[in-house]
Amino acid sequence: MIPELGHFALILALLVAAAFGTLSLAGGQQGRAEWMALARPGAQVLWLLVGFSFLCLTYAFYTNDFSVQYVAQNSNTQLPVMYRIAAVWGGHEGSLLLWLLMLCSWMMAVSLFSSQLPDVMVSRVLGVLALIAVGFMLFMLLTSSPFDRLVQIPLEGRDLNPLLQDPGLVFHPPMLYMGYVGMAIPFAFSIAALLNGRLDAAWARWTRPWATAAWICLTIGIALGSWWAYYELGWGGWWFWDPVENASFLPWLVGTALMHSLAVTEKRGLFRSWTIMLSLIAFSLSLLGTFLVRSGVLTSVHAFATDPKRGVFILLFLVVVVGGSLVLFAARAGKVRSGGSFSLISRETFLLVNNVLLTTAAAAVLLGTLYPLFIDALNLGKLSVGPPYFNAVFAPIMMPVLFFMVVGSYARWKNDSVAELTKKLRPIAIVSVLLGCTAPLLAGEWSALVAIGLTLAIWIVLGSAVQIYRQLKDTVNWKSTPVSYWGMHVAHIGMAVCVVGITMVSGYETEKDVRMAFGDTVEVGGYTFRLTGVSERMGPNYKADRGTVELIKGDKVLRTLHPEKRAYFSSTMPMTEAAIDTRFTRDVYVSLGEKLEGEGEEAWAMRVYHKPFIAWIWFGCFFMAIGGAMAALDKRYRKKAAAKVSAADMKGVAA
Numbered sequence: 001m002i003p004e005l006g007h008f009a010l011i012l013a014l015l016v017a018a019a020f021g022t023l024s025l026a027g028g029q030q031g032r033a034e035w036m037a038l039a040r041p042g043a044q045v046l047w048l049l050v051g052f053s054f055l056c057l058t059y060a061f062y063t064n065d066f067s068v069q070y071v072a073q074n075s076n077t078q079l080p081v082m083y084r085i086a087a088v089w090g091g092h093e094g095s096l097l098l099w100l101l102m103l104c105s106w107m108m109a110v111s112l113f114s115s116q117l118p119d120v121m122v123s124r125v126l127g128v129l130a131l132i133a134v135g136f137m138l139f140m141l142l143t144s145s146p147f148d149r150l151v152q153i154p155l156e157g158r159d160l161n162p163l164l165q166d167p168g169l170v171f172h173p174p175m176l177y178m179g180y181v182g183m184a185i186p187f188a189f190s191i192a193a194l195l196n197g198r199l200d201a202a203w204a205r206w207t208r209p210w211a212t213a214a215w216i217c218l219t220i221g222i223a224l225g226s227w228w229a230y231y232e233l234g235w236g237g238w239w240f241w242d243p244v245e246n247a248s249f250l251p252w253l254v255g256t257a258l259m260h261s262l263a264v265t266e267k268r269g270l271f272r273s274w275t276i277m278l279s280l281i282a283f284s285l286s287l288l289g290t291f292l293v294r295s296g297v298l299t300s301v302h303a304f305a306t307d308p309k310r311g312v313f314i315l316l317f318l319v320v321v322v323g324g325s326l327v328l329f330a331a332r333a334g335k336v337r338s339g340g341s342f343s344l345i346s347r348e349t350f351l352l353v354n355n356v357l358l359t360t361a362a363a364a365v366l367l368g369t370l371y372p373l374f375i376d377a378l379n380l381g382k383l384s385v386g387p388p389y390f391n392a393v394f395a396p397i398m399m400p401v402l403f404f405m406v407v408g409s410y411a412r413w414k415n416d417s418v419a420e421l422t423k424k425l426r427p428i429a430i431v432s433v434l435l436g437c438t439a440p441l442l443a444g445e446w447s448a449l450v451a452i453g454l455t456l457a458i459w460i461v462l463g464s465a466v467q468i469y470r471q472l473k474d475t476v477n478w479k480s481t482p483v484s485y486w487g488m489h490v491a492h493i494g495m496a497v498c499v500v501g502i503t504m505v506s507g508y509e510t511e512k513d514v515r516m517a518f519g520d521t522v523e524v525g526g527y528t529f530r531l532t533g534v535s536e537r538m539g540p541n542y543k544a545d546r547g548t549v550e551l552i553k554g555d556k557v558l559r560t561l562h563p564e565k566r567a568y569f570s571s572t573m574p575m576t577e578a579a580i581d582t583r584f585t586r587d588v589y590v591s592l593g594e595k596l597e598g599e600g601e602e603a604w605a606m607r608v609y610h611k612p613f614i615a616w617i618w619f620g621c622f623f624m625a626i627g628g629a630m631a632a633l634d635k636r637y638r639k640k641a642a643a644k645v646s647a648a649d650m651k652g653v654a655a
Contacts, residue, residue: 002056002059002060002065003056003057003060003065003067003068003147003149004147005052005056006052006053006054006055006056006057006060006146006147007053007145007147009049009050009052009053009056010049010050010053010137010140010141010145010147011141012049013046013049013050013053013104013133013137014134014137014138014141016042016045016046016049017042017046017130017131017133017134017137018130018131018134019038019042020038020039020041020042020043020046020126020127020130021042021126021127021128021129021130021131021133021134022127022131023035023038023127024036024038024039024042024123024124024126024127024130025123025124025127025128025131025195027123028120028123028124028127028192028195028196029195031120033119035123036119036120036122036123037119038123039111039119039122039123039126039127040111040114040122040126041111042126042130043104043107043108043110043111043126043129043130044108044111046104046107046130046133047104047105047107047108050097050100050101050104051101051104053097054088054097054098054101056147057070057088057094057097057146057147058085058088061074061075061084061085061087061088062081062084062085064076064077064084064157066150066153066154066155066156066157067149067150067153068146068147068148068149068150069148069149069150070091070093070094070146070147070148071157072150072153072154072157072158073091073157073158074087074090074091074094074157074158074159074160074161075087075157075159075160076156076157076158076159076541076570077156077157078159078540078541078569078570079157079159079160079165079540079541080540080541082167082170083160083164083165083169084160085170086164086169086170087160087164087169089169089173089174090160090161090164090169092144092310093140093144093145093146094146095173095177096136096139096140096144096146097140097146098173098174098177099136099177099180099181099290100133100136100137100140102174102177102178102180102181102182103129103132103133103136103181103184104133105178106129106178106181106182106184106185106214107126107129107130107133110122110125110126110129110185110210111126116206117206120196121189121192121196121203121206124188124191124192124195124196125185125188125189125192126188128187128188128191128192129184129185129188132184132188132321135317135320135321136317139310139313139314139317142313143310143313144310158570159541159568159569159570159571161571162542162566162568162571162573162575163232163233163575165541165568166228166232168224168225168227168228168232171224172221172224172225172228173221175217175220175221175224176217176218176221176222176224176225176248177221178214178217178218178221179214179215179216179217179218179219179220179221179222179248179251179252180218180221180248180251180286180289180290181214181286182210182213182214182215182217182218183211183214183218183251183255183279183282183283183285183286184283184286185207185210185211185213185214186207186210186211186214186258186262186279186282186283187279187280187282187283187325189203189206189207189210189279190207190275190276190279190280190325191325191328193276194276194328194329194332195328197332197335199265199272199275199276200269201265201266201267201269203265204262204265204266204275205266205636205637207262207279208259208262208263208266208637209631209632209633209634209637211255211258211259211262211279212259212628212631212632213628213632214255215252215255215256215258215259215628216625216628216629216632218248218251218252218255219252219621219624219625219628220621220622220625221248222248222249222252222621223617223618223621223622223625225245225248226238226239226245226617226618227618230614231578231580232577232578233576234576234577234578234591234607235591235607236509236511236578236589236591236607236609236611238505238614238617240387241365241368241386241387241390241391243292243369244289244292244293246365246366246368246369247285247288247289247292247293247369248289249365250285250288250289250362250365250366250369251282251283251285251286251289253358253359253361253362253365254278254281254282254285254358254359254362255282256358257278257354257355257358257359258275258278258279258282259628260351260354260355261274261275261278261351261355262275263351264348264351264352267413268340268342268348268413268414269340270340270342270348271348271352271355273333274352274355276329276333277329278355278359280322280325280326280329281359283321284318284321284322284325285362285366287314287317287318287321287322288318290314291311291314291315291318292369340414341414342413342414342415343414343415343416345411345415345416345417345418345421346411346412346413346414346415346416347408347409347411347412347413347414347416348413348414349411350404350407350408350411351408353400353404354401354404354405354408357397357398357400357401357404358401360397361394361397361398361401364390364393364394364397365390365394368385368389368390368393369385371383371385372384372385399452399456402456402457402459402460402495402499403456403459405460405463405492405495406425406428406459406460406463406464406492407421407425409463409464409467409488409492410424410425410463410467425463428459428462428463428466429459431458431462432455432456432458432459432462433455435454435455435458436451436452436453436454436455436456436457436458436459437451437455439451439454440454440507443504443507443508443612445508447507449503449506449507450503450504450506450507450508453499453500453502453503453506453507454500454503456496456499457496457497457499457500457503458496460492460493460495460496460499461493461496463492464489464492464493464496467489468486468489471485482634482635482636483630483631483633483634483635484630484631484634486630487626487627487628487629487630487631487632487634488627488631489627490623490624490626490627490630491623491624491626491627491628491631492627493623493627494619494620494621494622494623494624494625494626494627495620495624496620497616497619497620497623498616498617498619498620498621498623498624499620500613500616500620501613501614501615501616501617501618501619501620502617504612504613504614504616505611505612505613505614505617508612509609509610509611509612509614510524510525510609510610511524511607511608511609511610512524512607512608513593513605513606513607514605514606514607514608515596515603515604515605515606516531516603516604516605516606517531517601517602517603517604518531518532518533518534518601518602519531519532520603521552522606522608524588524608524609524610525586525588525610525612526553526610527551527552527553527558527588527610528551528552528553529549529550529551529552529561529588529590529606529608530549530550530552531547531548531549531604531606532548532549532550533547533548534546534547534548534592534595534602534604535548537564539566541568541569541570542566542567542568542569542575543566543567543569544564544565544566544567544577545564545565545592545595546562546563546564547561547562547563547564547565547579547590547592547604547606548560548561548562549561549562549563549579549590549606551581551588558581559581561579561580561581561588561590562579563576563577563578563579563590563591563592564576564577564579564592565577565592565593565594574594576591576592576593578590578591579591582615584615585612585613586610586611586612586613586614587609587610587611587614587615588608588609588610588611589608589609589610589611590606590607590608590609591606591607592604592605592606593605593606593607
């Protein structure tokens with residue numbers, strides 16, 4: 001009965017979300033305080049019901065209840081318990097339930113941490129989120145229930161996809177989904193503000209920490225996914241511009257622009273329409289990613305192999321959400337006026353330029369992702385858009401973004417002068433160019449692209465370091481400096497660290513595909529690799545050929561690496577488990593290929609890599625996340641609303 005209880009909890013959750021979502025929005029429009037009061041308890045009850053449903057599915061996996069079709073398709077008795085639990089979100093139906101649980105968790109957070117917000121705003125925000133939840137629950141109950149039973153119960157399940165039998169499955173999807181779904185929060189705040197007709201500094205201040213929190217989760221989720229693919233897939237890459245990778249990167253780009261636009265709206269009351277549009281686009285791209293992954297239109301190691309008919313439902317839902325929000329924006333945009341003005345040389349201008357560049361970069365990635373799908377849909381043939389396109393288009397757009405990051409942080413609000421900015425930035429620019437152009441010589445081979453990348457990274461670090469030094473030198477005011485100021489610089493330095501990693505590994509990585517017999521050696525990146533043997537090893541649900549490779553520098557054996565080639569009992573697909581030695585400034589990476597048939601001694605196909613500074617890519621991402629967390633925790637976001645809500649606000653009359 002446990003699966004039936006989970007299914008019943010989902011039905012109750014649908015009714016609760018539909019009821020309190022409708023009443024909360026209606027109460028906000030009509031000024032009915034008793035209806036608006038349902039928003040917070042309704043969100044909490046919804047979280048409990050969906051959480052209970054999720055626990056029921058988890059219990060079915062833990063107990064190997066193969067009478068549940070979804071469990072039978074994604075687990076078996078030999079699967080380790082950790083992966084059995086993670087298999088809950090290893091397929092389409094369960095991952096959709098995780099998506100819903102994350103949405104309800106964000107709603108729960110809003111209900112608990114919104115005491116400083118007016119009730120009318122909270123009721124509208126939670127009402128919008130509840131109706132989004134209704135759409136996804138209808139999708140689950142009508143087309144993708146994880147609780148469907150089998151008439152003939154198998155004795156054994158099919159097993160989880162071998163690619164997913166990794167600790168990365170435990171951490172990456174929940175964090176990525178938190179970011180994906182989190183973009184619904186600024187979307188809901190924007191819809192609530194459009195319904196109210198009031199978009200001011202207070203609205204931006206309420207929205208900004210939630211947008212930042214979603215961006216943090218998305219940053220960590222993308223970084224974890226990149227790292228997982230790097231060590232799991234065995235080809236040594238950290239980003240392949242896969243369509244599903246792009247689907248998570250697109251809302252990150254727009255979300256980055258949204259955070260900076262919210263800063264301007266909060267500080268100066270400007271860019272209100274632009275900020276609203278960015279919030280709508282960010283969540284729309286999250287829904288688009290959901291459609292791409294689940295519709296069956298993509299072939300990807302990340303996509304779920306599902307019935308394309310399910311994609312029709314998501315596509316209709318996408319049209320309703322995006323279309324409805326754009327219609328509302330068009331109806332209310334004329335009433336949204338920005339306050340104040342700014343000169344051509346000002347912080348507002350540089351933030352706006354970077355916003356435009358980030359959205360342009362997102363548009364370029366979106367075009368490269370969707371264009372092959374359109375060509376295929378029109379029966380015009382098969383077209384592949386790969387890394388050459390994205391690298392050629394994306395990098396030139398992002399270079400000025402990195403440049404203006406520093407210029408914008410030095411420019412004054414409202415008005416500045418070229419002479420003043422030049423005076424401040426000239427020494428930093430000179431040192432950055434000198435260091436950036438000479439640093440590649442230390443690697444033994446000078447490269448223009450590496451020099452540009454390092455120059456921009458040093459430019460960002462020096463720009464932040466100088467400002468931090470000056471702020472700390474001000475012994476009177478530095479203690480009262482907002483935490484968000486320090487968070488901004490930590491995030492910017494994190495971006496610089498990431499740029500160093502990308503630049504160095506793209507410019508100087510080396511690899512070799514070789515045939516190796518026992519005792520053979522190969523040299524890559526100044527290191528020698530010696531294959532000393534291959535033995536068999538039994539795992540809980542697989543058999544592996546385990547290589548023994550000595551990593552040698554000079555005459556010293558630094559360590560022994562053990563790459564594996566695994567064959568899972570439930571699958572004919574062999575899996576590569578790379579062996580990686582990570583140091584601060586480099587990775588050495590070994591993967592074991594197939595056994596090579598032939599006369600004479602036993603030999604194996606081997607792939608070895610030397611990847612300088614690759615770990616800095618992920619270090620940088622986590623620095624960015626830490627900086628975002630510092631900004632989101634700024635005490636001004638926890639202040640109580642100073643004034644009572646006016647009658648006009650209660651009635652939702654447009655300002």
